[in-house]
Amino acid sequence: MPGKGEEAGPSSVQQLATGFRPLSRVAYQGAPGAYSEMAALKALPNWEPMPCEQFEVAFQALSQWLAERAVLPVENSLGGSIHDVYDLLLRYRLHIVGEVSIVVNHCLLALPGVSKTDIKRVMSHPQALAQTDGYTRKLGVVREAVDDTAGAAKLISEKGWRDVAAVASRRAGELYGLSVLEDGIQDQCDNVTRFIVLSRDPQVAAQPNDTRPYKTSIVFTLHAGPGMLFKALSVFALRDIDLTKIESRPMRENPLVLSMDYDDSSMRTFNYMFYIDFVGSLAEPKVQNALRHMEEISPFLRILGSYPRDVDL
Numbered sequence: 001m002p003g004k005g006e007e008a009g010p011s012s013v014q015q016l017a018t019g020f021r022p023l024s025r026v027a028y029q030g031a032p033g034a035y036s037e038m039a040a041l042k043a044l045p046n047w048e049p050m051p052c053e054q055f056e057v058a059f060q061a062l063s064q065w066l067a068e069r070a071v072l073p074v075e076n077s078l079g080g081s082i083h084d085v086y087d088l089l090l091r092y093r094l095h096i097v098g099e100v101s102i103v104v105n106h107c108l109l110a111l112p113g114v115s116k117t118d119i120k121r122v123m124s125h126p127q128a129l130a131q132t133d134g135y136t137r138k139l140g141v142v143r144e145a146v147d148d149t150a151g152a153a154k155l156i157s158e159k160g161w162r163d164v165a166a167v168a169s170r171r172a173g174e175l176y177g178l179s180v181l182e183d184g185i186q187d188q189c190d191n192v193t194r195f196i197v198l199s200r201d202p203q204v205a206a207q208p209n210d211t212r213p214y215k216t217s218i219v220f221t222l223h224a225g226p227g228m229l230f231k232a233l234s235v236f237a238l239r240d241i242d243l244t245k246i247e248s249r250p251m252r253e254n255p256l257v258l259s260m261d262y263d264d265s266s267m268r269t270f271n272y273m274f275y276i277d278f279v280g281s282l283a284e285p286k287v288q289n290a291l292r293h294m295e296e297i298s299p300f301l302r303i304l305g306s307y308p309r310d311v312d313l
């Protein structure tokens with residue numbers, strides 16, 4: 001019998017002898033059947049997916065050593081950026097060690113026997129609702145945002161609602177006993193969501209024999225004034241470094257600043273955090289030079305991660 005505080009299971013000696021290794025956990029937001037679970041399994045096929053109710057719970061699971069990785073969505077080709085994840089990246093000191101993209105194919109799911117004309121309400125994650133906006137508008141239903149797509153399917157199944165449909169994956173339908181009323185309901189067939197893989201430790205810089213293409217993600221601030229963003233971006237343009245994404249978010253602790261460009265001291269402008277992804281690894285001298293240059297311009301600069309690029313789409 002294991003004593004108090006001891007785990008039941010093979011001892012470390014037994015583990016070595018039998019080759020048994022407990023599965024490492026990868027946290028994701030949503031219920032089983034969520035697209036984030038698919039992304040987690042694509043990024044880390046032999047890991048145990050760990051469902052979390054909210055994005056922040058996945059960040060906490062990783063920070064508190066309950067999981068070894070977290071996989072979170074950052075942008076979708078139709079719905080745009082997932083802002084909450086950008087804000088959390090700044091609040092938690094975690095590192096991006098990889099990225100993975102998946103094709104998102106939404107289905108309209110309802111209880112067996114329900115037809116499309118019975119549906120009065122459609123529930124899903126806000127991103128999934130944005131990606132199927134044209135379709136649900138034509139359907140003329142009330143749209144309701146919930147925490148995740150699979151969670152919507154689960155709720156409909158548990159409550160037995162016959163006038164509600166979920167926008168979710170076919171797999172979510174199978175898991176929660178819902179039928180597919182229509183498949184492929186996203187407004188464009190090219191519907192791709194990009195996810196990042198987070199770890200407590202940074203990815204080891206690309207080795208000289210590593211031929212994989214790399215990407216680097218940073219977040220920075222700028223002083224208010226004319227041409228500041230232009231100057232910041234020029235550190236990459238001058239070195240032919242290809243930017244793949246830029247995002248700006250309000251600086252929540254200090255949302256308004258005085259602009260140096262105006263004499264009128266009452267003139268205040270919005271204050272932003274800028275997030276940039278670019279092609280290149282921290283091991284490359286031109287990337288190191290660009291970041292050194294950026295440090296001269298930016299009052300705050302943090303490297304979020306340098307990691308192999310997902311080229312499998």
Ligand SMILES: O=C(O)C(=O)C[C@]1(C(=O)O)C=C[C@@H](O)C=C1
Nearest residue numbers: 034035036073125127148149193
């Ligand atoms: O709700 C889910 O199934 C999720 O995994 C979340 C999420 C997102 O946040 O963008 C992931 C992929 C799709 O773009 C829709 C929803």
